[in-house]
Amino acid sequence: MKSFSNKKVIPGYRFTCGITFFYLSLILLIPLAAFVLYTAGMGWEKFLAVVLDYRVFHAYYISLLTALAAAVINGVFGLLLAWVLVRYDFFGKRLLDGLIDLPFALPTAVAGIALTTLYAENGWLGQYLYALGIPSAFSPLGITLAMVFVGLPFVARSVQPVLRDLDPQVEEAAALLGAGDWLTFRRVIFPELVSPLLTGFSLSFARGVGEYGSVVFIAGNLPYETEIAPLLIMAKLEQFDYQAAAAIALVLLLLSFAILLVINGYQRYRVQKQGV
Numbered sequence: 001m002k003s004f005s006n007k008k009v010i011p012g013y014r015f016t017c018g019i020t021f022f023y024l025s026l027i028l029l030i031p032l033a034a035f036v037l038y039t040a041g042m043g044w045e046k047f048l049a050v051v052l053d054y055r056v057f058h059a060y061y062i063s064l065l066t067a068l069a070a071a072v073i074n075g076v077f078g079l080l081l082a083w084v085l086v087r088y089d090f091f092g093k094r095l096l097d098g099l100i101d102l103p104f105a106l107p108t109a110v111a112g113i114a115l116t117t118l119y120a121e122n123g124w125l126g127q128y129l130y131a132l133g134i135p136s137a138f139s140p141l142g143i144t145l146a147m148v149f150v151g152l153p154f155v156a157r158s159v160q161p162v163l164r165d166l167d168p169q170v171e172e173a174a175a176l177l178g179a180g181d182w183l184t185f186r187r188v189i190f191p192e193l194v195s196p197l198l199t200g201f202s203l204s205f206a207r208g209v210g211e212y213g214s215v216v217f218i219a220g221n222l223p224y225e226t227e228i229a230p231l232l233i234m235a236k237l238e239q240f241d242y243q244a245a246a247a248i249a250l251v252l253l254l255l256s257f258a259i260l261l262v263i264n265g266y267q268r269y270r271v272q273k274q275g276v
Helices: 013-040 044-051 054-087 093-099 108-119 126-131 140-164 168-176 181-210 213-219 229-238 242-275
Strands: none
Touching: 013 242, 044 054, 044 242, 054 093, 054 140, 054 181, 054 229, 054 242, 108 126, 108 140, 108 213, 140 181, 140 213, 168 181, 181 242, 213 229, 229 242
């Protein structure tokens, strides 16, 4: 029987690989390299002076903290949403399934205005939260809510197909062996969902860190309180201080890349461990 190597599965392997690497270089690698080289031109002293400024450091803190909180919330409720859509049939299911993708299609500025109107002190939901002493707008909570809104589809759509493709016979076997619902979920179902959950978590976190349009309206943009790093980058650009904006963006890029690298590394470790 004739064997085929993996590289020959797609016709024109060298040509397609060349086109792929050229496209990635043109769209991703070359702009990033130019971005890094442009930042390097400002010198270490000026670079450190910009990125270690307390206002900039606090903007990093707010962006990363709220993005992480939003990703965790999306991880929990994205899993629940995917579970309901896959395991249950109810009236309006298709409509709900379609609404999940709304943050992808909705302009971010529209989402920001809608969320601000909803969670402002006199908004439909904000009036009740403010009555409880919880400022839902122009606060880190408001920023987190905006990031939850734009990041939820990443988790739900990552988990949904994996949950749909799980073999029901495995659950039936666990039930026949005496396992209850919670034990079956914890020992049989959830381990299969860890990888897609981590993928959705990573995508949600990355979207939150770089989110601007839907956050800028509800954040309030108060220095040392609710100012996010993307807003500070825009402020530097408006002042024509392009090198400072590039320096702030570079550090944000490196921080995000480091966190995503850790998450993906753990995900790869789990895959390798399960394959042993």
